Amino acid sequence: MTKTVYILNGPNLNLLGQREPEIYGAETLDDVAVACADTAKTAGLTCRFLQSNWEGQLIDWIHEARDAAAGIIINPAALTHTSVAILDALNSFDGPVIEVHISQVHKREAFRHHSYVSQRADAVMAGFGTHGYLLALRHMQHLLA
Ligand code: DQA
Secondary structure, rough: OOOOEEEEEEOOOHOOOOOOOHOOOOOOOOHHHHHHHHHHHHHHHEEEEEEEEHHHHHHHHHHHHHHHOOOEEEEOOOHHHHHHHHHHHHHOOOOOEEEEEEEHHHHHOOOHHOOOOHHHOOOOOOOOHHHHHHHHHHHHHHHHH
């Protein structure tokens, strides 16, 4: 049986491709989901790719992942910088966690430099564009081998 990786996306990422394309690029979140499914297949993994604008929904998915997933890749978007609740939820998960940001957050406003999620993440990707999701999946394959 293949191992499942949850790929979770936070607020406003449903607008990828339309929202600030000069920062986040022209690809849509559906494009990213398709590329992730492809890379996961090559890596011998199954991925469940999800997005919500609601903090509680993301927390429920993290709880679900406790039984259903071997690893979590998460782009918490703006909740990265504010959510102790997402950090607490991730701390209840035993497998590897990789934090992804499309943009290079450390080159941007100071409020984006702090991440609550980084206190739990085993690896952090920032500034690789949407390719960061695929690199994270490859690293997840290595962590779960
Ligand atoms: C983001 C960076 C966050 O600061 C921002 O709020 C986002 C997206 C990124 O992928 O670069 O919504 O997580």
